[in-house]
Amino acid sequence: MANDVAATTTPLAELHMHVEGSLEPELIFELAQRNRVTLPYRDLDDLRSRYEFTDLQSFLDLYFANMSVLRTAADFADLTRAYFARAAAGGVRHAEIFFNPQAHTARGVPLGEVLDGLGDAVAASEAEFSLSSGLIVGILRDRPVPEADAMLTDLLASGAPVIGIGLDSAEVGNPPSLFADVFARARAAGLHAVAHAGEEGPPDYIRQALDLLGVERIDHGIRCLEDEDLVDRLVRDRVPLTVCPLSNVRLRVVDRLADHPIRAMLARGLAVTVNSDDPAYFGGYVDDNLAQLRDAVGLTDAERETLARNSIEASFASAARKAELLGGRPAR
Ligand code: ADE
Numbered sequence: 001m002a003n004d005v006a007a008t009t010t011p012l013a014e015l016h017m018h019v020e021g022s023l024e025p026e027l028i029f030e031l032a033q034r035n036r037v038t039l040p041y042r043d044l045d046d047l048r049s050r051y052e053f054t055d056l057q058s059f060l061d062l063y064f065a066n067m068s069v070l071r072t073a074a075d076f077a078d079l080t081r082a083y084f085a086r087a088a089a090g091g092v093r094h095a096e097i098f099f100n101p102q103a104h105t106a107r108g109v110p111l112g113e114v115l116d117g118l119g120d121a122v123a124a125s126e127a128e129f130s131l132s133s134g135l136i137v138g139i140l141r142d143r144p145v146p147e148a149d150a151m152l153t154d155l156l157a158s159g160a161p162v163i164g165i166g167l168d169s170a171e172v173g174n175p176p177s178l179f180a181d182v183f184a185r186a187r188a189a190g191l192h193a194v195a196h197a198g199e200e201g202p203p204d205y206i207r208q209a210l211d212l213l214g215v216e217r218i219d220h221g222i223r224c225l226e227d228e229d230l231v232d233r234l235v236r237d238r239v240p241l242t243v244c245p246l247s248n249v250r251l252r253v254v255d256r257l258a259d260h261p262i263r264a265m266l267a268r269g270l271a272v273t274v275n276s277d278d279p280a281y282f283g284g285y286v287d288d289n290l291a292q293l294r295d296a297v298g299l300t301d302a303e304r305e306t307l308a309r310n311s312i313e314a315s316f317a318s319a320a321r322k323a324e325l326l327g328g329r330p331a332r
């Protein structure tokens with residue numbers, strides 16, 4: 001159930017959400033039946049009992065395994081619509097969603113099925129859910145660079161309505177520098193650029209993402225706090241950080257939500273936004289993240305309003321859409 005968002009006058013944009021990570025257990029079973037996929041789980045409880053993670057990799061193993069039920073354009077459209085419905089109920093009016101083509105093509109699902117399904121849902125999101133939306137293609141950084149390069153070629157040739165490129169999956173040992181050429185090509189083709197950095201990886205990966213990939217936002221970025229000069233730079237240049245508090249707890253980046261540095265990050269002047277990352281796996285959607293932060297760290301209404309404003313300003317929505325969402329206040 002969605003949380004009350006009345007305290008926030010500015011609506012929310014969600015900028016860091018992997019659509020495959022919004023695959024709820026019930027939908028996994030429904031799609032398995034639809035596509036005659038045999039699941040290695042006895043029932044929903046058995047599946048849910050596996051949602052205990054020790055680190056990013058332990059989550060990724062289940063995340064990729066459960067994608068086996070996604071096969072057709074209709075599956076991808078249903079998945080995306082279910083996310084839009086839940087996000088809209090929680091106060092989200094603009095969403096930029098990641099998807100991982102390599103995770104599907106590598107198991108024989110044609111790229112066209114993925115793009116058709118996601119594209120249909122995105123095209124209808126304003127009419128169906130009063131929510132503007134865009135797609136960000138996520139490169140799997142633990143797979144070979146030539147594979148990412150080939151995927152980008154196919155994607156650009158498809159004419160799919162993709163607004164940006166991102167970098168995700170297992171971070172440590174897979175630095176942004178590996179993908180400098182792929183990102184240069186994507187940016188030259190007009191895509192926005194973002195990258196996961198500083199989740200489990202070191203602050204230097206954040207610098208690499210900025211300097212070598214030319215990213216406009218950093219996904220997670222929470223480990224910037226270990227490098228004071230880097231924090232100064234992020235504040236000065238107003239680089240948005242798409243922080244995911246419940247994810248950070250479930251993947252043991254922080255011990256408890258009560259220890260989350262979100263308020264310190266805001267106080268330091270970082271352009272922080274709050275996001276759900278993989279809401280079906282981490283215990284909640286963006287409104288759940290905000291509600292739990294209020295209880296765990298005493299997030300105030302004013303801080304919540306700043307987070308909402310930051311999310312709109314950091315989005316890749318048009319200037320007119322940003323102004324509309326900010327209620328007439330100009331975007332910075
Ligand atoms: N893919 C899905 N969720 C992710 C996360 N939190 N970090 C890296 N890759 C991901």
Ligand code: ZN
Pocket residue numbers: 016017018168196219277
């Ligand atoms: Zn993520």
